[in-house]
Amino acid sequence: MNTLFPRMHVSLYVSNIQKTIEFYTNFFGQEPIKVKPNYAKYVLEKPSLIISFVENKERVKANFGHLGFQVETQEELENKLSEAKLKNLLIKEEMDTNCCYAKQDKFWVKDPDNFQWEVYFFHEDVAFNDPYYENKDATGCCSVSSENVKSDCGCNANVSSSTEKAAACC
Numbered sequence: 001m002n003t004l005f006p007r008m009h010v011s012l013y014v015s016n017i018q019k020t021i022e023f024y025t026n027f028f029g030q031e032p033i034k035v036k037p038n039y040a041k042y043v044l045e046k047p048s049l050i051i052s053f054v055e056n057k058e059r060v061k062a063n064f065g066h067l068g069f070q071v072e073t074q075e076e077l078e079n080k081l082s083e084a085k086l087k088n089l090l091i092k093e094e095m096d097t098n099c100c101y102a103k104q105d106k107f108w109v110k111d112p113d114n115f116q117w118e119v120y121f122f123h124e125d126v127a128f129n130d131p132y133y134e135n136k137d138a139t140g141c142c143s144v145s146s147e148n149v150k151s152d153c154g155c156n157a158n159v160s161s162s163t164e165k166a167a168a169c170c
Contacts, residue, residue, distance in 0.1 A: 007043075009050040010067070012115065013059035019112040020053050026087045027109060027117065060113050068118035074105065077121040081107050084119075091116075098130045 014020040021040050025031055034041040038055035047069060071077045084090040089109040097104055106120035 007048040007050055009052075011052045011054060012113075013056045013061075014053045014111075014113050015055070015057040015060050016112055017053060017055040020055075023089070023111045024051075024053070027084075027089055027111075029083070062114070064115060066108075066116040066118055068120060071119060071121050074121050077105055077107075077119065080119050084109055098126050098128050101126055101129050 017038055017040055021032060021035065024040075024042060028042055028044060030042065030044075032040040032042050039052065041050065041052040043050050071080060081090070081093065084107060090107055091110050092108040094107070095105045097106065099106075103123040103126050104120045105123070106118055109117045109119070111117070
């Protein structure tokens with residue numbers, strides 16, 4: 001039995017197919033290959049992914065978590081970040097952060113239904129997970145609910161970098 005899967009498929013329920021098409025055409029940098037009433041489908045070659053969207057407001061759920069793409073180089077991350085900024089997609093940058101026991105640089109975007117997408121460059125595994133991300137109120141694995149450390153982790157600091165947050169919270 002062949003255990004290799006040539007392409008991943010994801011299907012998400014969305015509340016407004018037109019807003020979804022506009023967002024993902026900008027985010028993916030390509031048009032959908034199929035658009036039907038209440039439906040759109042994109043096929044990405046790299047990474048190999050089929051993703052479809054079905055308009056059904058009643059089935060859109062909060063607290064989904066997040067989806068993401070790992071890029072292969074720092075330069076690729078910087079290019080994708082610049083594109084996201086130019087297209088007004090960016091919601092947050094996290095550079096030099098220890099999250100999920102990995103040193104990473106990343107940024108986040110959110111689609112019209114608040115599905116979060118993480119685009120990150122992996123530097124190396126680390127033994128330290130920033131306690132800021134251990135907060136039960138944080139949104140998603142590795143994402144933060146606010147930029148103010150003082151209110152989120154209970155420490156007496158309001159700092160910007162992950163390293164400073166970790167030092168201040170420990």
